[in-house]
Amino acid sequence: xxxxxxxxxxxxxxxxxxxxxxxxxxxxxxxxxxxxxxxxxxxxxxxxxxxxxxxxxxxxxxxxxxxxxxxxxxxxxxxxxxxxxxxxxxxxxxxxxxxxxxxxxxxxxxxxxxxxxxxxxxxxxxxxxxxxxxxxxxxxxxxxxxxxxxxxxxxxxxxxxxxxxxxxxxxxxxxxxxxxxxxxxxxxxxxxxxxxxxxxxxxxxxxxxxxxxxxxxxxxxxxxxxxxxxxxxxxxxxxxxxxxxxxxxxxxxxxxxxxxxxxxxxxxxxxxxxxxxxxxxxxxxxxxxxxxxxxxxxxxxxxxxxxxxxxxxxxxxxxxxxxxxxxxxxxxxxxxxxxxxxxxxx
Amino acid sequence: xxxxxxxxxxxxxxxxxxxxxxxxxxxxxxxxxxxxxxxxxxxxxxxxxxxxxxxxxxxxxxxxxxxxxxxxxxxxxxxxxxxxxxxxxxxxxxxxxxxxxxxxxxxxxxxxxxxxxxxxxxxxxxxxxxxxxxxxxxxxxxxxxxxxxxxxxxxxxxxxxxxxxxxxxxxxxxxxxxxxxxxxxxxxxxxxxxxxxxxxxxxxxxxxxxxxxxxxxxxxxxxxxxxxxxxxxxxxxxxxxxxxxxxxxxxxxxxxxxxxxxxxxxxxxxxxxxxxxxxxxxxxxxxxxxxxxxxxxxxxxxxxxxxxx
Numbered sequence: 001x002x003x004x005x006x007x008x009x010x011x012x013x014x015x016x017x018x019x020x021x022x023x024x025x026x027x028x029x030x031x032x033x034x035x036x037x038x039x040x041x042x043x044x045x046x047x048x049x050x051x052x053x054x055x056x057x058x059x060x061x062x063x064x065x066x067x068x069x070x071x072x073x074x075x076x077x078x079x080x081x082x083x084x085x086x087x088x089x090x091x092x093x094x095x096x097x098x099x100x101x102x103x104x105x106x107x108x109x110x111x112x113x114x115x116x117x118x119x120x121x122x123x124x125x126x127x128x129x130x131x132x133x134x135x136x137x138x139x140x141x142x143x144x145x146x147x148x149x150x151x152x153x154x155x156x157x158x159x160x161x162x163x164x165x166x167x168x169x170x171x172x173x174x175x176x177x178x179x180x181x182x183x184x185x186x187x188x189x190x191x192x193x194x195x196x197x198x199x200x201x202x203x204x205x206x207x208x209x210x211x212x213x214x215x216x217x218x219x220x221x222x223x224x225x226x227x228x229x230x231x232x233x234x235x236x237x238x239x240x241x242x243x244x245x246x247x248x249x250x251x252x253x254x255x256x257x258x259x260x261x262x263x264x265x266x267x268x269x270x271x272x273x274x275x276x277x278x279x280x281x282x283x284x285x286x287x288x289x290x291x292x293x294x295x296x297x298x299x300x301x302x303x304x305x306x307x308x309x310x311x312x313x314x315x316x317x318x319x320x321x322x323x324x325x326x327x328x329x330x331x332x333x334x335x336x337x338x339x340x341x342x343x344x345x346x
Numbered sequence: 347x348x349x350x351x352x353x354x355x356x357x358x359x360x361x362x363x364x365x366x367x368x369x370x371x372x373x374x375x376x377x378x379x380x381x382x383x384x385x386x387x388x389x390x391x392x393x394x395x396x397x398x399x400x401x402x403x404x405x406x407x408x409x410x411x412x413x414x415x416x417x418x419x420x421x422x423x424x425x426x427x428x429x430x431x432x433x434x435x436x437x438x439x440x441x442x443x444x445x446x447x448x449x450x451x452x453x454x455x456x457x458x459x460x461x462x463x464x465x466x467x468x469x470x471x472x473x474x475x476x477x478x479x480x481x482x483x484x485x486x487x488x489x490x491x492x493x494x495x496x497x498x499x500x501x502x503x504x505x506x507x508x509x510x511x512x513x514x515x516x517x518x519x520x521x522x523x524x525x526x527x528x529x530x531x532x533x534x535x536x537x538x539x540x541x542x543x544x545x546x547x548x549x550x551x552x553x554x555x556x557x558x559x560x561x562x563x564x565x566x567x568x569x570x571x572x573x574x575x576x577x578x579x580x581x582x583x584x585x586x587x588x589x590x591x592x593x594x595x596x597x598x599x600x601x602x603x604x605x606x607x608x609x610x611x612x613x614x615x616x617x618x619x620x621x622x623x624x625x626x627x628x629x630x631x632x633x634x635x636x637x638x639x640x641x642x643x644x645x646x647x648x649x650x651x652x653x654x655x
Contacts (some may be wrong), residue, residue, distance in 0.1 A: 191451040192423040346401075
């Protein structure tokens with residue numbers, strides 16, 4: 001009877017699901033935390049309309065006239081400060097640039113600060129134009145703040161990938177080791193339970209929560225910050241599923257020999273922390289040197305994040321995702337294969 | 347003769363340099379309750395784990411219900427029940443949920459609700475494991491082994507750490523299983539438990555069987571029914587030959603600074619002992635007498651108490 005054969009699997013998955021649902025702190029980390037993080041970062045990096053540059057003019061001859069000129073140019077906030085105060089403001093980073101009036105204007109700024117360089121260019125441009133300089137080449141400015149190109153649009157898929165990694169690794173790896181330290185694993189092995197059912201039960205219950213956690217974060221990004229969902233739900237589901245399976249596999253692998261909770265926690269962090277940094281969660285993985293790129297691109301979280309961004313932001317079809325999906329599938333099969341070989345059942 | 351429930355020969359298990367089981371033979375008959383009695387570290391747990399196919403032995407052969415672990419593991423697991431030491435059942439599952447989970451692993455077995463009644467957890471049916479008392483948890487642990495309606499039950503120190511009432515409740519469950527025709531192998535370092543429950547016991551020390559038989563026969567092998575134990579003030583002692591010549595004294599041994607006499611009749615031995623002590627002007631600091639128990643068997647075999655390990 002097919003029903004009787006899958007019953008242990010269903011019961012094991014029910015066990016995992018119940019343990020998770022009955023643990024409020026786990027629910028917090030899986031559902032609330034990523035949304036809070038997305039909210040905080042979304043607010044912090046919100047686009048505040050057109051950017052303005054703050055400039056200070058040192059007290060002196062014609063200082064007030066300079067301020068007026070700068071303000072009239074647009075996009076610049078300027079004020080007059082006494083010499084020592086102006087110097088102080090520059091030194092502590094409160095203003096990026098100080099203009100010292102005189103026959104020859106002096107720009108004081110920190111040449112290693114991007115903001116200062118920008119302020120110098122804008123200020124210089126405004127003052128030269130006011131004195132009659134004109135452009136020799138016609139340009140047209142088209143500013144953009146379209147959904148899909150903002151930081152929050154970059155961030156939400158990254159957080160989604162991060163969450164799938166975290167819940168997969170912790171949810172599977174951590175609780176397998178707990179089962180082992182509680183001698184429950186040994187007790188299960190003393191029954192006719194199939195070992196494959198034990199591991200599959202973990203996967204199955206993971207999938208239940210996967211649907212909920214992906215839906216929650218994507219919906220939050222979409223309705224609160226207008227993050228686009230341009231690809232199909234099918235493509236999003238396939239990417240999330242394969243990502244979750246890859247990290248569940250890595251979770252099983254990390255847990256396969258560990259005898260203590262401390263041991264597995266250390267291993268988890270060893271595996272996950274490099275990917276937080278390297279895999280393009282908070283900033284693009286392209287920021288790292290070319291020599292590192294082959295390694296970075298082969299990491300499961302990089303593949304997952306890139307695929308998620310392609311689906312959500314670019315509306316990529318499943319076909320266009322083949323490369324990333326292949327990387328995730330390889331991680332899944334490879335880690336499971338090795339884990340099953342070395343798994344410690346007692 | 348019918349196939350024994352458990353038959354193992356020449357069992358050896360080493361952990362590095364430590365020999366946990368050292369050439370152990372056991373034969374357990376179908377339908378009996380068999381006890382492995384010994385101090386902590388004697389090799390009891392290692393032995394039962396080998397018998398249950400949870401640890402591979404370094405040498406020796408194991409047959410359970412006429413089957414071998416190497417080629418019939420699954421059918422064997424279907425027919426046995428087990429309770430291990432220190433298993434923590436899932437904290438946040440209820441009694442019925444835990445039993446349903448364990449029941450699902452077996453092709454055939456008892457209905458979960460029946461097992462709940464058997465172990466008297468009816469009122470706790472929907473209570474989480476973490477809210478059960480120690481005794482209730484232990485009953486649940488045994489219940490997990492009963493859902494398969496097993497032919498043989500392995501119980502490793504089932505009552506260790508339980509209060510007397512919980513211990514008696516478990517004894518009743520074990521007794522019921524035995525009365526239903528089941529075979530039981532249990533380990534314990536609690537001699538009253540062994541005397542009460544077991545048809546036969548094997549006394550184990552340093553990984554070997556040092557005595558085997560029914561509790562009655564083992565106690566009778568002491569040659570006398572009572573034990574008189576005494577100690578003298580100032581650490582004085584009396585030579586064993588003199589004590590051995592007192593009326594009815596079968597055996598003299600020294601344990602933990604006390605002297606122990608195994609005697610036929612207390613009313614003969616004690617007055618004679620008193621007279622002797624008076625003659626020697628020795629002052630008594632302690633004197634107790636009791637019916638001989640398996641503990642005394644162990645002491646007379648090893649010179650140590652069961653609990654000392």
